[in-house]
């Protein structure tokens with residue numbers, strides 16, 4: 116018998132101690148980004164409750180460390196694509212909270228002129244390729260972003276985010292095969308927040324360790340504490356370096372948690388309140404980052420000032436989102452095809 | 456002081472029941488605490504505090520039903536941290552904060568005086584007179600009853616889809632069915648439409664009778680290959696040896712404010728294909744009678760429901776024998792001057808338009824297609840021969856739409872009877888926009904039908 120092929124080996128676990136992957140300044144920056152996302156999402160939840168945001172609105176509260184940690188591992192020119200749970204990704208990409216909030220309220224000042232809504236927003240300038248409403252579809256698209264980098268022979272990478280629920284879709288595995296076959300620079304990021312609407316990962320996936328889902332193709336991977344922004348950054352650094360060097364894709368499973376319902380209209384009967392409270396109380400990424408910053412010598416007053424500033428910024432976005440006019444009637448017919 | 460407002464908890468909610476207060480005056484509130492529980496027809500949900508502070512007063516007692524969204528239900532005292540700007544953290548009452556689309560939202564309000572938009576359905580003809588006694592039933596209940604009755608009668612029938620079992624259905628159609636039928640017959644699937652649809656078709660090829668629920672038909676696009684290439688063609692390709700007795704069902708068409716990827720009508724997509732039957736119920740009776748027929752039909756049936764109609768209530772026969780034939784349209788309102796042909800939620804529109812037209816001296820006949828394929832040509836032709844004018848109404852796009860088929864049919868069968876060229880009313884030929892004002896402009900309104908009819912005189 117030949118020796119077991121390389122690809123059947125278990126990929127390395129996330130063993131690296133991430134404690135010092137960020138210095139004080141970088142951690143403060145990450146903390147600020149995470150807090151911006153949280154404040155933004157809290158406000159979005161309020162505006163939804165007031166009927167100013169409609170339809171589906173999926174909040175990212177609880178998962179902030181994932182997208183912020185990953186953003187610290189990439190540079191301008193890299194691409195980001197994700198699902199409908201996209202507000203955090205957009206803010207992390209540096210998109211303007213005003214434009215995002217105004218899209219949520221369906222106003223002309225929104226990133227898609229009000230025509231996309233919460234789930235469908237894009238920014239070419241910031242390398243954000245959406246906001247996609249069909250579960251799993253963005254995974255093939257993200258693979259295509261990686262393909263474009265390969266084709267052009269650049270060292271840019273595509274960060275392709277999807278939920279653990281989406282990870283069961285067939286096109287995810289088709290994409291894994293393509294990306295490994297062609298050695299495309301794609302970091303596949305499973306945001307495992309344990310639930311897909313009301314279905315827990317255990318009830319939806321026969322795979323007990325999602326980070327191993329790339330093993331048949333020999334795709335290297337890490338399982339990461341997605342509530343720890345430094346651990347995310349460390350794993351992101353490794354994955355991005357791997358892609359940039361032309362070795363092909365990398366899979367990251369982020370173990371995270373969403374505190375709020377799937378969307379605003381989620382009865383949340385599939386998990387206990389205690390489970391949610393425990394995650395919030397013991398594993399909150401913002402609490403952890405804050406504790407670390409205090410340890411590093413920042414004081415409460417400085418952090419509070421940052422928070423106040425962010426609240427004001429979010430408030431400004433909310434006001435803009437209410438004062439920005441609705442799109443003009445003629446917008447109904449624009450952008451269907453180029454040149455018409 | 457911060458006002459606590461009745462929140463909108465779903466895209467279509469306009470009011471709800473304040474089920475329970477979990478904080479009493481004097482209680483301290485931390486961000487994330489549950490303040491109260493609200494019931495909508497879909498679910499019981501919790502309001503979480505975003506602000507910190509102390510509960511001050513309760514303005515709407517628990518147990519109150521029909522509390523409109525944005526009503527001030529209580530007050531809490533905040534600390535000064537709250538408000539960088541006056542409106543800031545307070546869930547400040549804003550008068551313009553009207554829950555998006557009132558007409559449509561009404562659909563979801565359960566106890567609401569029998570879904571307003573339904574009422575003007577005017578001189579309601581007796582529902583299926585031959586089936587005797589009726590009771591007010593929501594479309595949601597009617598669908599559930601149809602599936603339950605068929606599953607009780609036939610062990611080979613089972614239900615499969617995302618969130619159909621433990622969650623009780625994403626739109627609560629299958630509520631309680633897991634309890635009755637158990638996990639072998641009410642099956643939660645992962646989000647793998649292409650795979651589980653193929654699996655269901657395979658099971659049907661071997662004699663089972665699956666009901667596949669798509670959370671919405673938008674997601675059936677992931678599975679459309681198995682529906683068309685496997686389910687619809689196997690009977691033919693096998694020379695009649697095997698086919699697929701299977702129902703594909705779920706909400707189709709525009710919901711409210713969910714944007715382009717979650718709002719479109721697939722009627723013409725499926726109706727194009729031989730080997731499929733395509734059904735689109737409007738009333739509760741349609742839903743119950745036709746779903747039972749679809750489950751019993753030995754062919755693949757696409758069953759296009761409508762989310763906004765789920766909460767609509769209408770009279771439905773209670774008889775356990777009640778069933779409707781596939782392929783037969785229903786004249787919902789008789790008239791002599793023009794025939795308006797619609798299906799699904801567009802029947803509401805057609806009936807509203809007919810009422811307006813009546814006040815203007817035009818007598819409109821309204822046909823509810825019920826089945827799109829096979830099209831009930833006889834009923835259409837008979838009506839058009841009487842009225843000599845025809846308008847089709849659909850929510851989907853006009854190009855190669857159901858209206859095109861209806862009009863071609865009319866022209867082929869009763870051209871000489873026509874007094875005016877037929878007219879189509881359809882959704883605007885663009886992807887669905889999210890913005891409230893644009894969405895309104897994109898979907899047919901009763902006025903469009905009235906205008907279309909008037910062009911014929």
Ligand SMILES: Cc1ncc(C[n+]2csc(CCOP(=O)(O)OP(=O)(O)O)c2C)c(N)n1
Nearest residue numbers: 200248249250278279280281310311312674
């Ligand atoms: C193809 C498809 N099927 C079903 C849905 C409905 N849906 C939207 S989100 C969702 C759950 C997805 O869960 P997961 O991938 O874990 O992401 P999360 O919401 O947890 O971020 C479902 C079933 C959809 N949008 N697209």
Ligand SMILES: [Mg+2]
Nearest residue numbers: 278279310311
């Ligand atoms: Mg998930």
